Amino acid sequence: MKLIVGLGNPGKEYENTRHNSGFCVMDAIAEDLHESITTKKFKALTCVTRINGEQVLLMKPQTYMNNSGEAVIEAVKFYHIEAKDILVIYDDLDLPVGKIRLREKGSAGGQNGMKSIINHLHTQEFNRIRVGIGKDARVPVVDWVLGKVRKEDQEEYRKAIEEARDAAMYSMNHSFIDTMSKFNRK
Numbered sequence: 001m002k003l004i005v006g007l008g009n010p011g012k013e014y015e016n017t018r019h020n021s022g023f024c025v026m027d028a029i030a031e032d033l034h035e036s037i038t039t040k041k042f043k044a045l046t047c048v049t050r051i052n053g054e055q056v057l058l059m060k061p062q063t064y065m066n067n068s069g070e071a072v073i074e075a076v077k078f079y080h081i082e083a084k085d086i087l088v089i090y091d092d093l094d095l096p097v098g099k100i101r102l103r104e105k106g107s108a109g110g111q112n113g114m115k116s117i118i119n120h121l122h123t124q125e126f127n128r129i130r131v132g133i134g135k136d137a138r139v140p141v142v143d144w145v146l147g148k149v150r151k152e153d154q155e156e157y158r159k160a161i162e163e164a165r166d167a168a169m170y171s172m173n174h175s176f177i178d179t180m181s182k183f184n185r186k
Helices: 018-033 065-079 112-121 141-145 151-171 176-183
Strands: 002-006 039-041 044-051 054-061 086-092 100-103 127-132
Touching: 002 018, 002 065, 018 044, 018 054, 018 086, 018 127, 018 141, 018 151, 044 065, 054 065, 065 086, 065 112, 086 112, 086 151, 100 151, 100 176, 127 151, 151 176
Parallel strands: 002 054, 002 086, 086 127
Antiparallel strands: 039 044, 044 054, 100 127
């Protein structure tokens, strides 16, 4: 079993905010598969499905961003999922809107959801897709990440969500090295 986790915050007030980019990608994956991520399990909304013949758990933690690791570790323990079979998708301030970046491992880079996952898994060695949300020096970081995507950025943002979806699905039956070389070039 593989695990794809999209990070975000639950609740109407956070819907379609930049910080919920991971949730947006998960919704795009589910829509593409004609699935819905609605089963409440592991402090998350989940769905077990198949992607290109591979059994995959889709997950949207409901613990709020800063405690995402609580949901991830429960699923990892239950299904005995190895770190190499985990893919986490989340927003990144340091990437421009419309860009995605894939990495096999690394630090949390200041992203609190990633900090929580790394702390609970006791490793940084799992795959991730970062979705660029950009930043605006005139807007406080908290207000920016919890704000909605600006109208002029929506088209580029939508393309990034779709590209992250495609990369996640491609990675389910290709090596992550191959996936990175295919999707990091764009």
